[in-house]
Amino acid sequence: MKFSIWPNINRAPADLLGEVRVAEDTGWYGVWLADHYMPNTGDTTPARGDTYECWALLPALAAVTDRIRIGTLVSPTSVHHPALLAKRAATIGLLSGGRMVLGLGAGWQINEHHAYGIELEPPGKRVSRFQEAI
Numbered sequence: 001m002k003f004s005i006w007p008n009i010n011r012a013p014a015d016l017l018g019e020v021r022v023a024e025d026t027g028w029y030g031v032w033l034a035d036h037y038m039p040n041t042g043d044t045t046p047a048r049g050d051t052y053e054c055w056a057l058l059p060a061l062a063a064v065t066d067r068i069r070i071g072t073l074v075s076p077t078s079v080h081h082p083a084l085l086a087k088r089a090a091t092i093g094l095l096s097g098g099r100m101v102l103g104l105g106a107g108w109q110i111n112e113h114h115a116y117g118i119e120l121e122p123p124g125k126r127v128s129r130f131q132e133a134i
Contacts, residue, residue, distance in 0.1 A: 002029035006073055009033055009052045016057065017064050024068040030101065032073035033057055035080075037112040044114040055088055062096035071101030078107025078126055079118055082133035106130035 005023050007016055020031050033054035039047040054072055061070045070092070075085055085102070093100035106126040107113070113120040121129065 004028060004030035004032055004069070006032050006034070009054060009057065010039070010050045013052060013057065013060065016052075017060060020061050020068070020070075021064055024065045028068060030069035030071065031061060032071050032101075032103065033061075035072045035075040036109060037116065040109050041111045044111055046111055046115040058092050058100070059095055062092060062099065065099075066097075067099075069099045069101050070096060072103045074103035074105035076105050076107030076109075077130045077133035078113065078120060079116075085133070104130070104134065 005019070005028055007019050009016065023031055035054045036051060037053075038051050039049065041047050054075075058070055058072075077085070085104070089100055089102040106123075106129070107120065110120060112118075120126070
């Protein structure tokens with residue numbers, strides 16, 4: 001069995017990097033970052049507070065570690081263009097020496113889609129878009 005951490009990305013990046021270094025030093029398998037723009041409220045209400053962008057944090061994680069796997073939990077294809085996701089993941093894969101793990105999902109969080117004007121399509125269309133992205 002392999003164990004990974006899923007740190008909250010609303011904390012200061014310096015604290016996150018410290019936690020990830022400890023995870024690497026103590027033998028954890030991976031660290032997965034949520035790919036969300038804000039905390040979930042369950043409806044269209046936007047949430048306040050810091051939520052750092054996971055794709056900006058992943059290169060920093062690669063730079064301060066040597067062994068632990070890093071990746072997304074998960075990146076919604078409803079928000080990200082698949083070519084951009086592939087390019088980001090491939091670049092971070094090279095930066096990390098092959099430790100990048102790309103987690104993909106169809107998208108679900110109502111409030112972030114609404115707040116940024118991104119259509120959250122019905123489930124059937126979202127799954128079709130997800131399949132196409134893969």
